[in-house]
Amino acid sequence: MAELVRDAPRRQELDGTRRRLADRDGFLAWIFLVPTVVYIIVLVAIPFFLAIAFAFSDVTAGNPSYDWVGLENFSRVFDDPVFWQALRNTFVFTAISMVLIVVFGKVLAMVLVADFRGKWLVRFLVLLPWTTPVALSSITWLWLLHSIYSPIDWVLRNVGLIEDNSYFLGKPALAMGSVIAVHVWRLVPLAAVIMMVGILSIPDDLIEASRIDGAGFWRRLFEITIPLTFPLIAVAALFGAIFTFTDMAVVYVLTGGGPTNSTHVLASWSFVRGIGGGDIGQGAVIALFLFPLLLAAAILILRSVRKMETI
Amino acid sequence: MTFEIDPWTRRRFFQLAGLTGAGITLGACASEPESPGEKATGQAPSPVFKEPSTKLSGELSILLWSHFVPSHDTWFASFVKDWGKKVGVTVRVDHVDVANVPTQIASEIQAGQGHDIVQYIATLSEFEESVLDMADVNDETSNRHGEQLAICRESSYNPHTDKFYSFAPGWVPDPGNYRKSLWEPVGFADGPSTWDDLLQGASEIKKSKGTPVGLGMSQEIDSNMFGHALLWSYGASVQDEDENVVLDSPETMAAVEFVQKLFKNAMTDEVFSWTASSNNEGLIAGELSFIINSISAWRSSQETNPQIANDTFFVPALEGPQTALAAQHVMYNYAIPKHAKNPDAAKEFLLHFTDNFELVTYHSRLYDFPSWPSLAPKLGDWLADDPFGAKPADKLAFLGDVETAAEWSASIGHPGPSNPAIGEMLGTYVLPNMFARAARGMSPEQSVKRAHEECERIFGRWRKRGLIGGG
Numbered sequence: 001m002a003e004l005v006r007d008a009p010r011r012q013e014l015d016g017t018r019r020r021l022a023d024r025d026g027f028l029a030w031i032f033l034v035p036t037v038v039y040i041i042v043l044v045a046i047p048f049f050l051a052i053a054f055a056f057s058d059v060t061a062g063n064p065s066y067d068w069v070g071l072e073n074f075s076r077v078f079d080d081p082v083f084w085q086a087l088r089n090t091f092v093f094t095a096i097s098m099v100l101i102v103v104f105g106k107v108l109a110m111v112l113v114a115d116f117r118g119k120w121l122v123r124f125l126v127l128l129p130w131t132t133p134v135a136l137s138s139i140t141w142l143w144l145l146h147s148i149y150s151p152i153d154w155v156l157r158n159v160g161l162i163e164d165n166s167y168f169l170g171k172p173a174l175a176m177g178s179v180i181a182v183h184v185w186r187l188v189p190l191a192a193v194i195m196m197v198g199i200l201s202i203p204d205d206l207i208e209a210s211r212i213d214g215a216g217f218w219r220r221l222f223e224i225t226i227p228l229t230f231p232l233i234a235v236a237a238l239f240g241a242i243f244t245f246t247d248m249a250v251v252y253v254l255t256g257g258g259p260t261n262s263t264h265v266l267a268s269w270s271f272v273r274g275i276g277g278g279d280i281g282q283g284a285v286i287a288l289f290l291f292p293l294l295l296a297a298a299i300l301i302l303r304s305v306r307k308m309e310t311i
Numbered sequence: 312m313t314f315e316i317d318p319w320t321r322r323r324f325f326q327l328a329g330l331t332g333a334g335i336t337l338g339a340c341a342s343e344p345e346s347p348g349e350k351a352t353g354q355a356p357s358p359v360f361k362e363p364s365t366k367l368s369g370e371l372s373i374l375l376w377s378h379f380v381p382s383h384d385t386w387f388a389s390f391v392k393d394w395g396k397k398v399g400v401t402v403r404v405d406h407v408d409v410a411n412v413p414t415q416i417a418s419e420i421q422a423g424q425g426h427d428i429v430q431y432i433a434t435l436s437e438f439e440e441s442v443l444d445m446a447d448v449n450d451e452t453s454n455r456h457g458e459q460l461a462i463c464r465e466s467s468y469n470p471h472t473d474k475f476y477s478f479a480p481g482w483v484p485d486p487g488n489y490r491k492s493l494w495e496p497v498g499f500a501d502g503p504s505t506w507d508d509l510l511q512g513a514s515e516i517k518k519s520k521g522t523p524v525g526l527g528m529s530q531e532i533d534s535n536m537f538g539h540a541l542l543w544s545y546g547a548s549v550q551d552e553d554e555n556v557v558l559d560s561p562e563t564m565a566a567v568e569f570v571q572k573l574f575k576n577a578m579t580d581e582v583f584s585w586t587a588s589s590n591n592e593g594l595i596a597g598e599l600s601f602i603i604n605s606i607s608a609w610r611s612s613q614e615t616n617p618q619i620a621n622d623t624f625f626v627p628a629l630e631g632p633q634t635a636l637a638a639q640h641v642m643y644n645y646a647i648p649k650h651a652k653n654p655d656a657a658k659e660f661l662l663h664f665t666d667n668f669e670l671v672t673y674h675s676r677l678y679d680f681p682s683w684p685s686l687a688p689k690l691g692d693w694l695a696d697d698p699f700g701a702k703p704a705d706k707l708a709f710l711g712d713v714e715t716a717a718e719w720s721a722s723i724g725h726p727g728p729s730n731p732a733i734g735e736m737l738g739t740y741v742l743p744n745m746f747a748r749a750a751r752g753m754s755p756e757q758s759v760k761r762a763h764e765e766c767e768r769i770f771g772r773w774r775k776r777g778l779i780g781g782g
Contacts, residue, residue: 058776061417062438062731076768081761147581147589148598170580172751256530259583260747272530275414276738278437278731279772280421 048291054284061278073281082261083286086269089176090293093265094244097183101240102233104184105191106226112192113199130189138253141182145169145254172262175255179263182254183244190243191236198229231305238301245294266290356669356689358390360397363659367398371656374416374426376409378675379607386674394663400656409532409587413738420648427651428660432641433532433737434466434729439476439778442646446475448658452665456683460713463682465722466642466729471554471780477644480665481672481679484716485536485640486709487626488594488609489601490619493522502601502626506544506569509601509629513577516600524577525599528570528747529585530740536638537603538742539723541566543638544631549736549766550727554781556770559763565632567746567755574750583747595619605640606707610676613700621702625709628719636721642729643679673698677707684713732766732773741765 021027055074058067077083112123129137144152145168153165168174202225210220226233248267251257257264257272264272266289274283373391378384384406395402405426407415412431419425420441429435435442445467453459460482467479487509489502497515499508513524527534542548547562574582577600581589591608593599597619602608612620628637647657664671668681672690676699681687691712696704710716724733736742745762749755773779 060437060440060776061413062420062442063440064421064423065440076772079768080765147579147584148593148596164579165581167580167584169584170582175584255584256586258530258744258747259528259580260744260751272739275417277735277769278417278738279735 051284051287054280055288057281059280061275061280069281073285077282077285082264082269085261086264086266086286087289089263090245090265090267090290093176093180093183094241096180097187097244098237098241100180100184101187101191101244102237104188105195105236105240106233108188108192109195109199112196126192127189129186130193132186134186134247134249135253137186138182138250141178141185141250142169142254145178169255170259172259175259175263179250179254182250183247186250187240187243191240194232194236194239195229198232199225202228234301234305238298241297241301242294245297246290355673356667358393358670359666360394361663361666363398363655363663365655365659367400367653367656367659369653369656370401370403371395371428371653371660372403372405372426373428373430373660374412374419375404375406375430376412376432377406378678379605380610380675380678383671383675383679386670390664390667390670391660394660398656398659400653400660402660416646419650423650425648425650427653427657428645428647430643430645432643434642434723434734435477435644435646436469436729437731437734437738438646438648439469439472439474439731441650442476442648443651443654444474444476445478445645445647445658448478448661449475451662452478452480452683455662455666457685459682460684460717462639462717462720462722463642465724466639467644468728469730469778470728471730472778477646478661479642479644479682480661480668481643481681482639482720483605483641483678483680484710484720485540485603485605485628485637487601487603487629488606488623489626490522490594490597490599490622491624492622493520493600502624503629504626505630505635506541510569510573510576513573513600517577520600522598522600523579523581524573525590525593525602526573526578526582527585527590528574528582528743528750529589530743531585531587531589532737533587533590533604533640534582534585534743535723535737535740536640538746539638539721539725540603540628540636541570541631541746542742543636543721543725544629544634545569546631546633548726549733549742550724550730550770550781552726554727554730554732554770554774554779556763556766556781558766559759562633563759564755567749567759570746571749571755578750583751594623603637605678606676607678610678610699624706627709627716635719636725637719638723638725639720641679642722680713680716687713730773730779731776732770732779735769735773736766739765739769741769 053066056068056070058069059065108126112119112126144150147165147167147170150165150168152168153162156162156166166174168178206224207220210224215223246267248265248271251263251265251268252271255263257268261269266286270283270286273286274280375384375387378387388404391402391404409432416429416431416435416438419429420438449459449467463479463482466482467477468475487502491500491502493516494500494502494512497512497519499512503509503512509524517523526537542563545562545566547558547560547566549556549558551557581593590599590602590604591611594602594604594608595612595616597616606625609620609623612623628635645661647654651657665681665683665686668679668683668686669689671679672681672687673693677690677693677697680690694707694710694712697707701707723729723737727733741762745758748758748761770779770781774782
């Protein structure tokens with residue numbers, strides 16, 4: 001009992017210290033930031049610096065010992081025509097996907113904010129492609145585009161649009177189109193949700209006033225909705241670009257980079273070179289090319305968003 | 312107190328739906344056609360056991376592919392468990408899809424930790440610097456069972472460094488699978504025996520029935536095997552005996568020109584997008600007239616499409632202008648990484664596993680062949696009278712026995728060894744792409760030149776590391 005009495009002031013002191021810590025914004029900010037910082041250091045920063053180190057080494061899949069080789073890996077990568085093809089494909093896939101993601105995302109967002117029965121079910125279903133793991137959804141698409149069992153081919157054949165199967169993944173143009181279609185399919189829901197938030201934040205009275213002033217749907221869209229939601233459209237575009245630019249699962253599962261390496265992107269070619277071929281040094285060089293391009297894209301889009309906000 | 316039960320409450324609906332689902336599942340299981348394994352007419356061999364040379368303990372972990380014949384993996388699980396009990400070792404087996412095995416091994420080597428034994432179905436030569444020399448296991452097996460087949464030795468031994476970077480206890484031949492009902496009407500009742508027969512018959516079948524040939528030119532392992540077989544039969548190869556790149560040759564050009572003709576007359580664009588199982592799927596679906604594969608596609612069709620199974624027959628390697636050689640379909644390579652915690656148990660297990668290879672052959676339904684011919688004395692009888700329901704029962708008799716099949720088979724890298732450069736070439740699909748480029752319209756000269764340059768780059772790098780000869 002005496003001990004309890006003696007401990008009471010100490011406990012009060014401790015509680016006070018705790019309260020003071022809980023009241024300190026700076027301390028709390030650090031506590032909340034730590035998991036993110038650790039995550040970024042462990043899963044982004046360390047692999048990134050490791051990739052830089054590997055790019056100047058002769059490390060292979062079978063031998064992790066480090067020997068400096070200077071710019072030899074860079075020279076080998078630049079001599080390889082598949083690298084340039086992969087670089088070109090990465091830009092083409094990203095640019096086309098980004099445009100389609102923004103356009104379809106906007107359309108979908110407009111649909112999702114409208115009032116209709118079963119809206120919540122539709123919203124839930126629309127989000128499914130985004131919530132499904134990319135490898136899983138790519139395998140589903142692999143079957144949808146299968147050379148023998150494709151149900152898409154079956155429908156097209158039965159409505160008389162084609163005679164033979166399309167071989168979606170066996171022809172370079174169709175294979176590239178298929179990869180872009182899957183990227184758009186899985187990223188449109190995300191873009192739509194982001195843009196939906198923007199549309200919902202537009203004050204109702206503004207829309208109402210424009211209606212009273214006689215503005216039609218298209219005028220309201222181009223002169224009110226799009227300008228006011230542009231920062232969020234840019235964020236959706238940024239996400240779409242980054243997810244497409246860095247993704248290797250769709251290409252790897254659907255085409256494996258084929259036919260004849262015509263659908264490889266930087267991420268998939270880096271994997272094939274580094275792991276499939278065992279040349280980690282070259283794989284690292286190819287992967288590093290993602291960084292400056294992503295950085296430039298991110299800075300560009302974020303700056304334009306900030307500019308829009310200050311106007 | 313009484314309860315009024317409404318038969319259509321939500322709870323009741325879900326209960327009924329659940330029961331119906333369970334019933335359908337059980338019914339489906341009960342009515343599932345009996346697999347050929349269950350109808351096996353032969354007597355499975357008895358396991359043999361030899362006491363390990365040293366006292367073993369601890370744990371042993373094994374990384375394996377998921378076998379194309381699932382009954383093998385079921386048997387392997389109990390086989391491993393029994394051995395572990397006898398020698399006092401706890402064994403863990405992890406199966407990985409074949410396409411992901413190299414990635415898994417590479418990540419374990421980089422991390423410096425992982426399984427004690429890693430296995431893959433093609434060469435593991437690119438991991439030579441990080442694995443133990445298996446010469447002792449190889450020598451001991453040869454002491455017990457005689458001489459190893461050259462094809463298996465070449466796939467696990469680097470003559471330049473004098474190191475067995477892996478242990479190859481078994482392999483799988485790669486014959487041609489053809490549909491008799493399609494080939495008989497075009498004058499090849501026994502299937503094609505030369506590449507020219509293939510071109511002639513397959514073109515006629517495609518024209519008359521619309522059914523194409525299924526030889527992959529894609530980023531997958533079967534496409535690699537087809538490419539090598541064709542090159543060798545035309546007298547070409549990627550490297551010579553001394554590990555110099557010799558791909559750019561008139562013989563290679565002729566092989567590429569042949570593929571151009573074959574593609575134009577008897578194939579479709581689907582072959583550029585295939586995965587390793589696509590030719591199996593096509594054969595089972597009755598959509599292909601000829602594929603180069605092991606017997607696994609046919610075994611699967613015995614269960615899923617018996618009509619196709621009964622119509623599928625086999626031919627050995629097709630003859631080209633120079634010879635008739637097929638690549639191994641599968642070459643089992645077992646390696647023990649330097650980071651392995653229990654290398655003694657790993658080596659003892661591999662010896663025990665090899666001693667019992669006749670069981671492996673039986674439980675893989677004659678898919679796996681041993682590297683030491685003496686290890687499957689009953690194989691010839693089984694092939695002549697298939698214990699797993701072949702119709703006719705002697706369908707596999709053309710394989711003869713282990714040595715007969717090895718006569719028309721070669722290891723990847725032939726006439727040189729399966730060195731790390733060959734491993735990288737396989738992993739980056741240089742040959743399938745060479746054939747595919749030409750099939751899609753590039754001139755054979757240009758396509759071969761590009762493939763040759765790629766090989767030179769790959770070989771040059773490994774030569775610099777001192778792991779291959781030539782230069």
